[in-house]
Amino acid sequence: MATVLVQQHTLHHSTPPPSPLPAALNVNRRPSPVPNKHIPVCPTGPSPAENSTLESTIPKSFPEQPSSLLYPPDPYVRISRGPSPAVFAIDAETLAAALSHAASQPMADPAQMFPWLHGLHPDNHLQLGFFSTRKRASRRTPRCYRGITVVKLGGDLSKARIKGAVCPSEVISPSSRFLLADPPEGFSVRNFQIQTAKLAAMSDIVIYAEDGTSKSELLALAEDFSLAQQAWRMKHDSAQERPTYNTFVVTSSFAEFEKKCPNIVAIDAKGQATGQVMDFFQWERSEMCSMSRASEISANVWLGPTPDYLLRPGLCEPSKEDDYDLWIEASDLASIPGPRFLGMVDKQLEEGPQRMEFPSSGSIVLPSGNTREVEDLVNTIRWIYYLANPDEPAEIPDHEGDTAIAHTERKPRKVFIHCADGYTESSLLAVAYFMFAEGVPAHEAWLRLHCEKKRNFFAYPTDVAFLSHIQSRLLEESPVSHSVDTSSMWDPQWFLKIDGSLPSRILPYLYLGNLHHANNPELLTELGIKRVLSIGEPVSWSDEERAAWGNDNLMYIHNVQDNGIDPLWPEIDRCLEFIEQGKHDGCATLVHCRVGVSRSASICIAEVMATKGLSFPRAYCFVRARRLNVIIQPHLRFVYELLQWEELQMKKRNVSMKRELEWSNVAREIALLNKPYSRG
Known part of the structure; x- marks a missing residue:
């Protein structure tokens, strides 16, 4: 399976942020590895033998086709303009009841739905061969399914969206035929993208529109779908062995849905998510933020996700908990700060909260001869430590004429290391800082961050190599590990085997x-x-x-x-x-x-x-x-x-x-x- 890099979010602010700081000094680095998040290749394993039979253990007491409040369509008023195709009217409350009824019907036995759901295009010999379905009868459309496909006229699903609504183009062609969704080539057992089109042909179609839309356009689209149903029936059910599927037009306004049936309104007329319908994107983000919520990993240094009010300005307000003095965003495009840059930030902290960037995990490779980047990294971590712990005596060396940072008595600064998800880009800096601040080698930092601090983090193999390489330098400079003999330090076998991830x-x-x-x-x-x-x-x-x-x-x-x-x-x-x-x-x-x-x-x-x-x-x-x-x-x-x-x-x-x-x-x-x- 192919993979891509996750797009880095740009920080935005709903309140005026501190003045942007000039870019940090450039160092010799390579781009972050692709991808940050990825879909791994999953070996499929062998196909069962041709003559083997796989009996499902799920009870087979289901009816051939679940009942539906939309079939038979006798109670509904026919509104189509001619003798055919047939189109029926439905109101908001009836649709809500029909969707609720459908959700209470048991699903068909998977033995009746698979391998058909995988997609068995007649020309896809690889897919057909794997599933041992060369016989035409084994590719026959199941008779045990009946769904409801809700279609929105115009296809703009960013507002006025009913639960489960799809665009017309997802299921029907301009020639009024259901799309042939099965891939004609290639092999996959994860063809999730074809399911909507495959099952729309075996569903009653319900079409609705935003308020103010032309009724004639709505009826014209409904008639196209009814024609598609007729064509599909002629091809796949010419003997009429199954009940007919029908097309319905919603006669209620969307305002009526919002008033009478709010539980099936996913996005309101203004484009705001209602929270009434489960949304995968929102729920995954919610779970991710819950899992990686900000927490203190060492005195006055916190790790967590970039707040929503920065990622999506105007949609939410800053939290009272977001009172950090220094915000360090881990970014693929950042460079390791030099002393002169840190001195500038140090001075501007007296004026209020400041922002800066640091290279993301996986983006720093082992140095080849030139150790300037290592010194800059150690210097940055030491500087963060003394911001968070000002009572400690600070001796930050000057490099090549750069101004050294002098610390005087002042309050501890609260530092927040963050990235979009709270762990991907920020893990390298978090582990390195923990090693320095707590005076522990890399392998112990891995365990303590995960087990003691309850942090989930993700590091790359290059991070493991880099941190192992610089750990003696970090521990030599650490104010709490002066008694550590770095010359005899060794990594345990379990740490040598890991690829960065736990x-x-x-x-x-x-x-x-x-x-x-x-x-x-x-x-x-x-x-x-x-x-x-x-x-x-x-x-x-x-x-x-x-x-x-x-x-x-x-x-x-x-x-x-x-x-x-x-x-x-x-x-x-x-x-x-x-x-x-x-x-x-x-x-x-x-x-x-x-x-x-x-x-x-x-x-x-x-x-x-x-x-x-x-x-x-x-x-x-x-x-x-x-x-x-x-x-x-x-x-x-x-x-x-x-x-x-x-x-x-x-x-x-x-x-x-x-x-x-x-x-x-x-x-x-x-x-x-x-x-x-x-x-x-």
């Missing part, structure tokens, strides 16, 4: 990671992880390591590959029981697969759904935010099964079954979330 802490007792994490049992022990759940990928441990952990603390699920075919459902309860036992014993469990984004991520989502009572969309965003830079990628079938597992959880809690979002909406939102990180 397993992701999803819950206090639950970690999500990859096979590389799992094969570092010393690291797991240091993190307090005492149980390992391996989904489809066994660990490569020695007999001694296995014996030390005990067989009861290791579980291997051997029959789930990431191939879009193997079901996860039969294993969920067994996996969660294993995690629960660890929680009961007071120890954490690592759940892993090969990459830590699909099979193991799905199990972690199920655990979050079960323990926190969250819907699938909210649990998905919860885990996604805490997986840090590696974007979770459960494939289509796993997501579908987790939505069904959500139904089961509601039954267990004796709650009326009602999905927060429908399958096609969930798939569309996941595709949009991933789009910034994909090319092509």
Whole structure:
């Protein structure tokens, strides 16, 4: 899968900020690695044999097609202009009731929907061959699905958006035919982007518009959709074996939706999110900010995300907690400040809060002969320390004629190290500062920041190499580590094996990671992880390591590959029981697969759904935010099964079954979330 760099947000202010400072002195650096956040490649594993049969363990007591308040359309007034195509009228309250009813209907057995949902274009021999579906009958459209697709005339979804609404161009062509969504080439089990178009043809279509829109335009679009339904039926259901799908036009104004049915209004007429409909982007941002909220990592030095009022000026106000004296933003475009620049900032701090930048994580390489950049980095960290701890005697050397910084008696400065998400760009500076301020080597800083300070952070392999290289210099200069003998310092084996990242802490007792994490049992022990759940990928441990952990603390699920075919459902309860036992014993469990984004991520989502009572969309965003830079990628079938597992959880809690979002909406939102990180 392709990846791209996450766009760096420019800071904006709703109140006049301090005067911008001149750029820091330039140093020899390379650009930040691509990407900062990325979609990893997930090996699919083998396809089941041609003659094998995979029986679903999900109960098959579902009707062939769920009931719908829109079928049959007899109660609705027909408003089309001629004998055909048929178009019916519907009001706001009836649509709201129909959507609510649809959300309470059980989803079809995945064995009936897959592999069709993966996308089986007749010319895509790679996709067809993998799923062993060369026979035409096996590609037949399922008869067990009936949805509701809400379409907004004009396609502007930035305002006046009803829950689940899509643009006409997402589902229909200019020639009044449903789009052929299946990719004609390539292979993927994560074709989330095709689900809206695939399922629109098997749905009743409801079309609405903003207030003041021409009624004739609305009816014309409705007739185009009705023609598309007729054409689809002729091609895919010429024997008329399934009930018809129909097209409806909303006769109510959008103002009536806002007044009578606010629970299905996602964005109001002014373009403001209502909070009534779950929004993946907003919920992921909320979870990310909750996970990485600002906290003090050392005396008077804080680490956290850039506040929303800076990222989105005018939409929110500064918090009373944002009373920092010095704001240091980690940025891909920044250079290491020199002494002259620091002296300027030091002087301007007397006038009020100041801003400056520092290079982001992953952007500084080991020096080749010239140590000026190392000296500037150490000098910057020392300067920050004495701002935060002015009682300590400060001796900051002058470099090549630059003015030395002299400290006099003054109050401690409150320093805030920040970046957009609170951890990606800022981890290098945060770890380096912690090493200096606390007088600890790199490996101890890694553990203490994570375990003691409860910070989740993400470092690159280059960060590990760089910090290991300069740690003796930092500790020599540290005011609290004068007794450390840096000449005999060594890094433990577990630290030599890490690539910069730690397993992701999803819950206090639950970690999500990859096979590389799992094969570092010393690291797991240091993190307090005492149980390992391996989904489809066994660990490569020695007999001694296995014996030390005990067989009861290791579980291997051997029959789930990431191939879009193997079901996860039969294993969920067994996996969660294993995690629960660890929680009961007071120890954490690592759940892993090969990459830590699909099979193991799905199990972690199920655990979050079960323990926190969250819907699938909210649990998905919860885990996604805490997986840090590696974007979770459960494939289509796993997501579908987790939505069904959500139904089961509601039954267990004796709650009326009602999905927060429908399958096609969930798939569309996941595709949009991933789009910034994909090319092509």
